[in-house]
Amino acid sequence: MPQHERDARLAVSTVIFALEPGVTPEGAERVASDRASLWIPLVRRLRDPGEGRWALPGGWLGAGEALEAAAARTLEETTGVTPRFLEQLYTFGAPDRSPGERVVSVVYWALVRPEETTGAIDDPNVRWFDPDDLPDLAFDHNAIVDYALTRLRSKLGYAQIAHSFLGPTFTIAELREVYETVLRVHLDPANFRRTVEASGALVETGEVRTGTRHRPPKLYRPAEAPTGDGMFRVPIAPHLRKSPS
Amino acid sequence: MPQHERDARLAVSTVIFALEPGVTPEGAERVASDRASLWIPLVRRLRDPGEGRWALPGGWLGAGEALEAAAARTLEETTGVTPRFLEQLYTFGAPDRSPGERVVSVVYWALVRPEETTGAIDDPNVRWFDPDDLPDLAFDHNAIVDYALTRLRSKLGYAQIAHSFLGPTFTIAELREVYETVLRVHLDPANFRRTVEASGALVETGEVRTGTRHRPPKLYRPAEAPTGDGMFRVPIAPHLRKSPS
DNA sequence: ACAAAAGTGTTTTCCTTACACCCATGA
DNA sequence: TCATGGGTGTAAGGAAAACACTTTTGT
Known part of the structure; x- marks a missing residue:
């Protein structure tokens, strides 16, 4: 039986989906198109593991804080977005998914409408991306976005x-x-x-x-x-x- | 912004579903019937919170241990069951779900066939229950079983x-x-x-x-x-x- | 031979699909 | 009055449901 002194640290992240009706959001990577398109906001990591890489908005679970509340809070803090749909997606806990300390992330996914995204949109450390065409993200966040996208497309049905x-x-x-x-x-x-x-x-x-x-x-x-x-x-x-x- | 010194402890539990073909398992609560029926094994809590109550098999996440591996391990240790289907169900983390220490549980669900359950079946601290007719379980485990049952019935389709x-x-x-x-x-x-x-x-x-x-x-x-x-x-x-x- | 469940055939019914067509407004 | 998308009608195709019927074994 393995030991269990200090198991892991608990983080909460969120994949946010927004639909821009035929416009390209500010600070986006792709050129504008006249068709509506899906966008997700990512934040630039400013600290230790994966510094400089883009990552899902998130943070540590607060003591006595509900999981969904932590998702909503970290979301607001990092991107200024207040979702009208917020649901647990999956919990990622591979032992090596974060260099150094072990981190288990409870990941949520959110759907927002464009008006709700008016917040930290012009923060240079927040940028909107096409979820089907992402750069190399920090940690296992590419896989997480892919999974969220699959779930979105499936659940829509x-x-x-x-x-x-x-x-x-x-x-x-x-x-x-x-x-x-x-x-x-x-x-x-x-x-x-x-x-x-x-x-x-x-x-x-x-x-x-x-x-x-x-x-x-x-x-x-x-x-x-x-x-x-x-x-x-x-x-x-x-x-x-x-x-x- | 809430503080986050010692967020929570990470546990892993599993809801195990087995199908008994027209027989009632040993140590069961219901009388035997000739129709097949769904059963789930629960373990009696021997320690601190909820002592004496029935609960889902589970345990603490080991250091450096993958989540699914922890589910499989605690399953084997407590009930002797080795599932052929094991999948993450949901992560439960309400701040007050466990008296005393804060516990976040990553819950898995498993499907097994009767032959796989030959293990700790005659352990008096392991008993099989009808998931639609459970006693008062420890923690929020009644709600967890209900959710797992809904997922099972939905996913079967x-x-x-x-x-x-x-x-x-x-x-x-x-x-x-x-x-x-x-x-x-x-x-x-x-x-x-x-x-x-x-x-x-x-x-x-x-x-x-x-x-x-x-x-x-x-x-x-x-x-x-x-x-x-x-x-x-x-x-x-x-x-x-x-x-x- | 008979019972009982495996497996096949066939009709009815309902839902999806494709597409023709009319409606209401701005320019 | 024309272009454009909103909204309605309807017939063809296909899949699911109901159920009659045939097959193959054990007793």
């Missing part, structure tokens, strides 16, 4: 989380754009509308969005999730059962 | 894990019994066969099981999982998309 990328009300076309951007697929607008309407995930607000140069689309808001909190499979958009190309 | 309850080769009826027992549903044998055959999850061995008092059924073995390791949704048994009654 059976849980009502897409609206976390959007404001309190949104059009069905905006919701569809979330799916199309994250999953990198094209969805039939007519069928998407019917599927999502039939799912009961949306409620009509009775208002419409004006200012477009075409017919004003209806505005919806997410329905309160009655049964379970994302643990049962409730197909939302069957379209994406096709493997992401 | 989209990942090839059911065969972990069975031996290296098995009949389609045996596989169906796994689904029926865990999900508490009845499945049409004809349709189940076709669905599972079409999924590519099974490979014919060419042999049959003899000794039954009817037509000898073909034996199958699980196909090697080529794409992904359970992270993408691959519908195996559409039947169970119905909510478990």
